[in-house]
Amino acid sequence: MCGIVGYVGYRDALGIVVDALRRMEYRGYDSAGVAILGGSGALAVERKAGRLANLEAELAESGNERFAGTTGMGHTRWATHGAPTDRNAHPHRDVTEKVAVVHNGIIENFAPLRKELEQAGVELRSDTDTEVAVHLVGLAYAAGPTAGDFVASALSVLRRLEGAFTLVFTHADHPGMIIAARRSTPLVVGVGVDEMFIASDVTAFIEHTREAVELGQDQAVVITANSYAVTDFDGNAVDGKTRPFTIDWDLAAAEKGGHDYFMLKEIEEQPAGVADTLIGHFTVDERGGRIVLDEQRLAEQELREFDKVFVVACGSSYHAGLLAKYAIEHWTRLPVEVELASEFRYRDPVLDRSTLVVAISQSGETADTLEAVRHAKDQKARVLAICNTNGAQIPRESDAVLYTRTGPEIGVASTKAFLAQVTANFLVGLALAQARGTKYPDEVAREFAELEAMPKLVARVLETGPQVRAIARELAHVPTVLFLGRHVGYPVALEGALKLKELAYMHAEGFAAGELKHGPIALIEDGLPVIVVMPSPKGRAVLHSKLLSNIREIQARGARTIVIAEEGDDTVRPFADDLIEIPSAPTLFQPLLSTVPLQIFAAEVAQARGYDVDKPRNLAKSVTVE
Numbered sequence: 001m002c003g004i005v006g007y008v009g010y011r012d013a014l015g016i017v018v019d020a021l022r023r024m025e026y027r028g029y030d031s032a033g034v035a036i037l038g039g040s041g042a043l044a045v046e047r048k049a050g051r052l053a054n055l056e057a058e059l060a061e062s063g064n065e066r067f068a069g070t071t072g073m074g075h076t077r078w079a080t081h082g083a084p085t086d087r088n089a090h091p092h093r094d095v096t097e098k099v100a101v102v103h104n105g106i107i108e109n110f111a112p113l114r115k116e117l118e119q120a121g122v123e124l125r126s127d128t129d130t131e132v133a134v135h136l137v138g139l140a141y142a143a144g145p146t147a148g149d150f151v152a153s154a155l156s157v158l159r160r161l162e163g164a165f166t167l168v169f170t171h172a173d174h175p176g177m178i179i180a181a182r183r184s185t186p187l188v189v190g191v192g193v194d195e196m197f198i199a200s201d202v203t204a205f206i207e208h209t210r211e212a213v214e215l216g217q218d219q220a221v222v223i224t225a226n227s228y229a230v231t232d233f234d235g236n237a238v239d240g241k242t243r244p245f246t247i248d249w250d251l252a253a254a255e256k257g258g259h260d261y262f263m264l265k266e267i268e269e270q271p272a273g274v275a276d277t278l279i280g281h282f283t284v285d286e287r288g289g290r291i292v293l294d295e296q297r298l299a300e301q302e303l304r305e306f307d308k309v310f311v312v313a314c315g316s317s318y319h320a321g322l323l324a325k326y327a328i329e330h331w332t333r334l335p336v337e338v339e340l341a342s343e344f345r346y347r348d349p350v351l352d353r354s355t356l357v358v359a360i361s362q363s364g365e366t367a368d369t370l371e372a373v374r375h376a377k378d379q380k381a382r383v384l385a386i387c388n389t390n391g392a393q394i395p396r397e398s399d400a401v402l403y404t405r406t407g408p409e410i411g412v413a414s415t416k417a418f419l420a421q422v423t424a425n426f427l428v429g430l431a432l433a434q435a436r437g438t439k440y441p442d443e444v445a446r447e448f449a450e451l452e453a454m455p456k457l458v459a460r461v462l463e464t465g466p467q468v469r470a471i472a473r474e475l476a477h478v479p480t481v482l483f484l485g486r487h488v489g490y491p492v493a494l495e496g497a498l499k500l501k502e503l504a505y506m507h508a509e510g511f512a513a514g515e516l517k518h519g520p521i522a523l524i525e526d527g528l529p530v531i532v533v534m535p536s537p538k539g540r541a542v543l544h545s546k547l548l549s550n551i552r553e554i555q556a557r558g559a560r561t562i563v564i565a566e567e568g569d570d571t572v573r574p575f576a577d578d579l580i581e582i583p584s585a586p587t588l589f590q591p592l593l594s595t596v597p598l599q600i601f602a603a604e605v606a607q608a609r610g611y612d613v614d615k616p617r618n619l620a621k622s623v624t625v626e
């Protein structure tokens with residue numbers, strides 16, 4: 001939540017900062033702002049409520065001359081404290097107007113700090129928690145033991161802050177230098193030639209450099225055009241504790257590539273995302289085929305001795321977690337509980353050394369999931385992260401990691417990351433099954449081969465796009481859509497409903513079909529669209545026949561049935577007002593196919609209703625506050 005960027009170099013900082021904000025706007029789009037330091041020591045600030053386009057219009061109107069300079073920073077906001085107005089937009093300045101700050105996260109002790117500032121006669125000009133930080137730095141720089149020392153002043157304030165934050169400070173008397181710091185929220189340094197970047201996310205500077213350094217917890221960095229120096233909040237150098245890495249994708253991955261929206265591009269990238277997530281995870285050795293994880297700090301012995309598994313995640317990642325349960329329990333006979341990360345630690349779950357906690361997060365930053373990981377580790381459980389963001393906080397704090405290699409996901413709604421997470425869950429299940437001996441190596445090899453066949457099938461499901469979009473346009477103005485599924489089709493139904501809610505702002509609910517008669521069937525009325533995910537007729541016959549009965553029941557009560565079923569499943573045809581056919585796949589893997597039409601459906605309904613599918617209202621891509 002909130003995207004921040006800083007630049008020190010030799011080029012026009014404004015252009016670089018605004019471009020970076022455009023790439024990071026998915027992190028928040030309530031307001032945007034920039035601060036540029038001219039060589040003469042002038043600090044030029046502009047900020048505007050609403051989308052980045054509003055700020056750009058304002059900058060164009062006021063003329064860019066004021067913003068000539070080679071040091072600058074910017075912010076795109078998802079509001080926490082204070083409404084999304086001009087006055088609450090970042091950057092904020094101190095009373096001297098020489099120090100500026102941008103912030104991502106929450107300063108939890110802002111209330112006493114605000115009181116302290118008010119008592120010292122400082123007049124605060126916004127409703128944000130952020131503003132206290134800039135005034136405190138201004139005061140520390142003006143007088144006292146750190147007077148005149150910008151770095152020492154900033155560090156002295158960082159030591160006083162509680163909460164989760166990435167903060168970036170500039171000072172008009174110190175052009176050519178930026179100070180940034182992080183606790184729990186992300187911060188990456190981009191190392192260029194005669195220029196340096198800092199940002200929440202590498203997409204901000206991928207155009208200029210692919211060399212990056214990930215900062216650790218409670219670290220600060222001072223960047224100049226030619227250097228970056230990382231310390232702890234006491235100013236001690238932390239050489240060796242940062243993580244330099246080379247970004248292994250390029251600018252094209254962070255651009256729309258001819259699509260109107262990132263989300264549409266990301267839906268199409270799903271076959272590649274599933275395939276890439278599988279690459280390198282299967283080797284043949286003397287014991288036969290074996291699954292390998294990315295960063296494995298769990299001993300084989302531990303994998304054998306776990307007696308239960310918890311999966312924790314939020315939103316779509318939670319739905320991926322619900323699907324993990326079916327595969328892991330089936331393959332390993334280990335009990336699996338799936339829990340919303342936001343609920344997990346508040347109910348005192350039973351965890352110990354023999355518990356494996358699987359934390360699923362596309363961003364690797366989600367505050368609730370991170371706190372769930374920390375809680376699990378406090379209780380001595382072992383944690384395996386499934387993550388799409390190299391080196392993010394959740395994988396850093398976990399004992400083992402499996403990366404979903406689907407490239408940056410920029411559309412706010414999860415699509416390709418979801419499919420890649422589901423794929424990664426299968427790898428975790430197979431790794432556990434092989435370690436525990438509940439599957440022979442040749443069985444693991446067979447499952448893996450079936451998985452490897454899935455990307456081609458996902459590509460075939462994309463061909464249903466025109467049909468799905470036509471149905472979506474017809475239904476674009478109905479008030480409600482229901483989604484039904486059984487077994488693995490149930491989490492798919494939940495995911496379909498979530499996509500429609502978040503993108504089209506339409507009432508949508510997903511149900512386990514067996515629950516219909518326990519209440520939800522009362523919702524069925526003439527013409528109500530119900531999207532049904534049919535299980536494979538080649539899987540358990542009972543599941544298929546039960547769902548068929550459910551479709552009959554709702555059709556008899558007037559529902560319009562839109563059925564996603566396997567090709568050749570003719571039994572369902574008479575009960576489907578619309579039939580969307582997907583290729584046949586093993587039961588557990590079917591969600592990799594059945595989810596795709598639901599993503600396309602939600603995106604099309606949203607577009608037909610005139611909404612921006614990349615930036616749904618009130619949302620942001622990374623939820624770094626609880």
Ligand code: F6R
Nearest residue numbers: 315316317361362363366413414
């Ligand atoms: C929905 C969506 C969200 C995320 C959730 C978790 O389309 O994208 O529900 O799945 O916010 O985010 P991560 O996976 O980054 O922890």
